[in-house]
Every structure is written in C-alpha cells, then in structure tokens.
Amino acid sequence: MNEFSALEQIERGLYLLVIRLKESHRISVGKLPETTFKEGIYLYVGRAERGLKARLKRHLRKQKKLFWHVDYLLQKAEIDEIWIKRDSLNECLTVHDIKNTLKSSLYPLKKFGSSDCACPSHLFYLPENKTHLNSLRKKLSLERIDIHGNQI
Numbered sequence: 001m002n003e004f005s006a007l008e009q010i011e012r013g014l015y016l017l018v019i020r021l022k023e024s025h026r027i028s029v030g031k032l033p034e035t036t037f038k039e040g041i042y043l044y045v046g047r048a049e050r051g052l053k054a055r056l057k058r059h060l061r062k063q064k065k066l067f068w069h070v071d072y073l074l075q076k077a078e079i080d081e082i083w084i085k086r087d088s089l090n091e092c093l094t095v096h097d098i099k100n101t102l103k104s105s106l107y108p109l110k111k112f113g114s115s116d117c118a119c120p121s122h123l124f125y126l127p128e129n130k131t132h133l134n135s136l137r138k139k140l141s142l143e144r145i146d147i148h149g150n151q152i
Contacts, residue, residue: 083142
C-alpha cells in the first residue's frame with residue numbers, strides 16, 4: 001500500500017503543494033491580474049474540508065476544468081511534493097508560519113488562493129533554493145505523501 005492509499009481513511013485536512021515552474025510564464029489566474037511567474041519553487045497552502053484524497057488527485061491531473069487559482073498555475077508547473085496535516089483546516093496560521101520561517105519568501109500574486117480570508121496570499125515564491133523545505137515541513141508538523149510513481 002502506498003502513502004496515497006493511506007489517504008482513503010483521511011477525509012479532511014490541510015495540504016501544502018511544493019510546485020516547480022521550470023521556466024517563467026505570464027499566467028492569467030481567474031479574475032486576478034495576469035502575472036509573470038518566475039522560474040522556481042512555489043508553495044501553495046490549501047485545505048479540504050472533505051474529500052482530501054480526491055482534492056489531491058485533482059491537483060495532480062493536467063486535464064481539468066480551471067476552478068481554483070492554483071489550477072491556472074498547475075497548467076504550466078509540476079507538483080514536486082505534497083505535505084498534509086490530518087484534520088487541520090487552519091490555512092491562515094500555516095501561511096503565517098511559513099512567512100515567519102522563510103523570511104525571503106515572496107507573495108507572487110496578492111489574494112492567490114486567499115479570496116475568502118485576510119491573508120495576502122496562500123502562494124509563496126522561494127527565491128532561494130529548496131534546501132530549507134525539509135526543515136520547514138518538520139517545523140510545521142506536516143507529513144510528506146509519496147506521489148512519485150503513484151500518480152493515481
């Protein structure tokens with residue numbers, strides 16, 4: 001049984017997508033302004049109040065109706081890793097903790113994924129390399145879900 005299969009028992013939770021954009025792109029994101037997304041690593045914080053596994057499977061698919069802000073970015077980018085926190089739904093606290101931990105992180109587009117809260121954005125751009133991510137994951141108490149080779 002792979003780790004994604006273990007998600008069958010998890011109905012809800014917080015998730016963080018580690019996204020890699022291999023080259024810069026200008027992307028229109030729903031009603032938000034068209035923006036240049038630079039090549040590099042992005043972190044997106046989301047939640048699923050129900051159907052966590054289905055939500056993550058949807059994010060991994062390329063062919064889908066564009067609904068959430070992150071769908072537009074994922075048309076050009078790849079998910080490298082997925083981290084989850086079971087039964088937690090506090091995206092805003094996680095966003096705050098990421099910004100306090102990764103001080104050089106940037107919000108590439110205001111209100112991305114956060115149109116229903118007061119957060120500046122739920123998407124971060126990391127200008128530095130990916131080396132701090134494992135310590136960030138541990139600090140946030142998120143578990144890594146193995147998706148490579150298990151694109152269900």
